[in-house]
Amino acid sequence: MIPPACRFAPAVAPVVVEDETRRLWFDYDSRRAFVVRVLLKAEDADGDDTDLKSFQKKGKVAGEWFQKHPDELGLGITGIELSEDAELLSKSYDPALISAAGQQLFPLYPTLAEAQLPGHAKTILRSELVELDRLWRNVDLVSFTNESGETERAAFKYYTEMARGQSHLGEHKLLLHLPPHPNLLRYTRTVLDENSGRVVGLCTEYFPGRDLTTAPIIFKLSWLEQLMRLVDELNLTAGIAHSDIRPANLMVDETTDTFKLLDFGHSRHIGGLSDNMEAGRPQLVDVQAVVVAVYTIITQQKSLSTGVDECNERAIQSFEAEIPSWDWRQHKDTKLDHPVSEYQRVLSDWVATRQKMADAKHTCTGCDNSGSEDGQNPWAATWERPATKHLVPGVVMLANGKPADGVPQAGTPTVESPLRDVGRGSV
Numbered sequence: 001m002i003p004p005a006c007r008f009a010p011a012v013a014p015v016v017v018e019d020e021t022r023r024l025w026f027d028y029d030s031r032r033a034f035v036v037r038v039l040l041k042a043e044d045a046d047g048d049d050t051d052l053k054s055f056q057k058k059g060k061v062a063g064e065w066f067q068k069h070p071d072e073l074g075l076g077i078t079g080i081e082l083s084e085d086a087e088l089l090s091k092s093y094d095p096a097l098i099s100a101a102g103q104q105l106f107p108l109y110p111t112l113a114e115a116q117l118p119g120h121a122k123t124i125l126r127s128e129l130v131e132l133d134r135l136w137r138n139v140d141l142v143s144f145t146n147e148s149g150e151t152e153r154a155a156f157k158y159y160t161e162m163a164r165g166q167s168h169l170g171e172h173k174l175l176l177h178l179p180p181h182p183n184l185l186r187y188t189r190t191v192l193d194e195n196s197g198r199v200v201g202l203c204t205e206y207f208p209g210r211d212l213t214t215a216p217i218i219f220k221l222s223w224l225e226q227l228m229r230l231v232d233e234l235n236l237t238a239g240i241a242h243s244d245i246r247p248a249n250l251m252v253d254e255t256t257d258t259f260k261l262l263d264f265g266h267s268r269h270i271g272g273l274s275d276n277m278e279a280g281r282p283q284l285v286d287v288q289a290v291v292v293a294v295y296t297i298i299t300q301q302k303s304l305s306t307g308v309d310e311c312n313e314r315a316i317q318s319f320e321a322e323i324p325s326w327d328w329r330q331h332k333d334t335k336l337d338h339p340v341s342e343y344q345r346v347l348s349d350w351v352a353t354r355q356k357m358a359d360a361k362h363t364c365t366g367c368d369n370s371g372s373e374d375g376q377n378p379w380a381a382t383w384e385r386p387a388t389k390h391l392v393p394g395v396v397m398l399a400n401g402k403p404a405d406g407v408p409q410a411g412t413p414t415v416e417s418p419l420r421d422v423g424r425g426s427v
């Protein structure tokens with residue numbers, strides 16, 4: 001099940017509907033979208049919707065409402081109006097709302113040729129994947145039958161928002177390009193929409209571990225050492241900066257003593273990192289992120305936990321000097337197999353070594369992180385599916401949101417709605 005706190009989220013960018021800036025919210029469980037309008041008291045009809053404070057306030061109000069009423073919006077509802085006190089004022093059933101927002105936000109999926117994936121990419125249709133669980137926003141646990149006739153489990157990662165298209169394709173290509181590595185998720189399939197044949201996502205081997213954000217956290221020194229070696233290989237051999245190393249993207253499985261770094265959605269060629277990162281020395285972006293991640297895991301102090309951007313602003317020299325001065329007190333819910341001082345020492349030695357190497361020249365052999373978005377592609381995929389609450393035990397669901405036999409079975413709540421035919425229909 002998608003963690004309830006993650007089930008709803010606003011689109012990255014606001015949309016303009018009827019000449020007014022509004023927000024589109026996604027329900028990642030039912031994979032439906034809603035146009036949300038929040039009416040703030042202080043704001044008159046011509047209120048400045050782009051004002052950052054009111055924008056944030058509206059986001060908070062909508063977030064609160066969705067958390068309290070996760071299953072209140074029936075099929076066919078395309079928009080809601082909320083008061084500042086998170087009261088539902090009205091519902092809209094107008095499909096044009098979603099089609100207007102959708103044209104601005106829903107992805108234009110590339111064809112296989114446009115995606116320019118390496119020749120060894122193996123494809124599978126979304127309708128050939130059986131949904132077993134919903135792990136995260138746009139990540140499902142699925143199974144499929146492989147060439148040997150065996151049932152294989154996989155994590156199916158897809159995207160339903162245009163703004164994520166580039167990073168998704170970049171990750172897809174990179175996982176295909178990188179040689180197999182015990183600390184990386186193994187690519188297994190490129191997933192195509194069954195109607196248009198366009199690329200909607202990818203499968204990786206299912207890793208039955210847990211990430212390093214939720215207590216109790218166990219973090220072995222050997223996992224840190226594996227992470228440092230992996231980052232060296234990525235940075236120095238492949239010329240790639242992961243650029244999003246943080247506890248949420250580190251997974252461990254204690255039973256098999258395995259550790260994985262996932263989520264290459266922000267990865268970049270080191271040589272191609274933007275100019276404003278130069279001051280932070282792009283070769284060391286991941287090194288800094290590892291230090292901050294380990295500090296966060298050990299202490300559970302969020303204050304130092306930074307996004308990569310904030311991290312990049314610090315010069316590595318002062319960063320290294322600061323490491324011992326931080327408060328490294330181990331949190332009661334974090335279990336380590338060595339004293340904290342050992343983790344600190346290993347990190348400091350590594351930072352010093354990487355610092356010395358920082359001026360070395362690296363050849364980029366990684367993939368091109370750019371994709372084609374010419375705006376000409378037709379809509380290519382529908383995603384809607386019944387919310388978890390409406391799933392019927394025994395009814396097998398496919399990754400395309402439909403029951404396995406192709407038609408809803410007796411007792412299965414109907415999933416048809418006006419949304420299906422509007423805005424995404426002209427495949």
Ligand SMILES: Nc1ncnc2c1ncn2[C@@H]1O[C@H](COP(=O)(O)OP(=O)(O)O)[C@@H](O)[C@H]1O
Binds near residue numbers: 136265
């Ligand atoms: N191969 C996998 N096996 C198990 N869980 C996975 C796998 N891939 C992703 N996940 C789960 O989905 C979450 C989000 O995946 P991630 O690649 O980080 O996507 P995002 O770009 O949305 O952050 C992970 O934190 C993990 O819980």
Ligand SMILES: [Mg+2]
Binds near residue numbers: 248249263
């Ligand atoms: Mg992630």
